[in-house]
Amino acid sequence: MPNLGKYADAVLSAYAVTLTLLAAIVLLSLWRSRRVRAELQKLEERHKSDG
C-alpha cells in the first residue's frame, strides 16, 4: 500500500466510490441481460408449443 499521507481519506474514498459505481452498473447490466434473455426464451418456447 503506498503512503498516501494526509490525503489518504480523499484518495481512498474516490477509488471506493468509483469502483462501487462501476461494479453496480456492470452487475445490473449482467443481471438484466440474463433476466430478459430467459424471459424471451420462455415466451418463444410457449409460442412454439402453441403452434
Next chain:
Amino acid sequence: MSRASIWEYANPRTFITTTDKVLPPIAWAAAACLIVGLVWGFFFTPDDFRQGSTVKIIYLHVPAAMMAINAWLMMLVASIIWVVRRHHVSALAARAAAPVGVVMTLITLFTGAIWGEPMWGTWWAWDPRLTSFLILFLFYLGYVALWSAIENDETAADLTSILCLVGSVFALLSRYAVNFWNQGLHQGASLSLDKEENVADVFYFPLLVCIAGFVLLFLALVLMRTRTEIRARRIRAIMARERHA
C-alpha cells in the same frame, strides 16, 4: 468495410450474432486495461509536488469525464441515425448508453468534489465546467426518465432524440467551458494532442491505459445493454401481439 455493409448491423439479428463474437474479447480487454492502469497509477506512480497523493484521482476522474461527454455524443450520433434512417437498433443503442453515461457523470462529479476539497478548499463551486457537468447529469436523468415514461417505443425514440440534441450543447460546454470562459477553479485540459499541455509522462502513460479501459468498458456495456434492449423490445412486441390476438 463498404459503406453499405455498415447498415447490416441495423438488423437486430445480425447485431446480436456479431456481438456474440466481439463482446467477450472487448469485455476482457476492458478488464485487463482497467486492472493494469489502476494498479499502475495507484501503486507505482509518485506523488505530485503540488497535489501530493491526490494526483492518483486523475486515473478515475479524467477517463470518467471523457466518457461522460463522449457517451452523450455517441447517443447524439445514434439519435440522428434513428431520426434520419429509422433504424431501431440505433435508438436502442442510445437508450442502452444513457445509464452508463449517468454512472460516468456521477463518478466525475464525486471524484471531482473529493479532489476539489483538499486542492481548492471546497467540494463544489459554480464554476463553468462544474456547472455544465451538473446540467449534463440532469439531462442524462431526464433522458432515462423520458424513455421509461413513454410506452410507445417509436414516440419515445423520437422525443429522446430531440432531448439528446438539446443536451449536446451542455455536453460540448462541459468539454470547452474552460476555454469559453476564462474563469473558475477548474484548470484546462490535462491531455491534448498538443504535447505541451499534457501531464508529466510518469502520470501520462498509466492515464492512457485507464482511458483505454474506460472506453472499452463503455463499449462492452453498451453492446451488452443494446442486446438486452433488442430482446426486451421483442418481448414487448410478442406480448402486444398476444393481447390483440
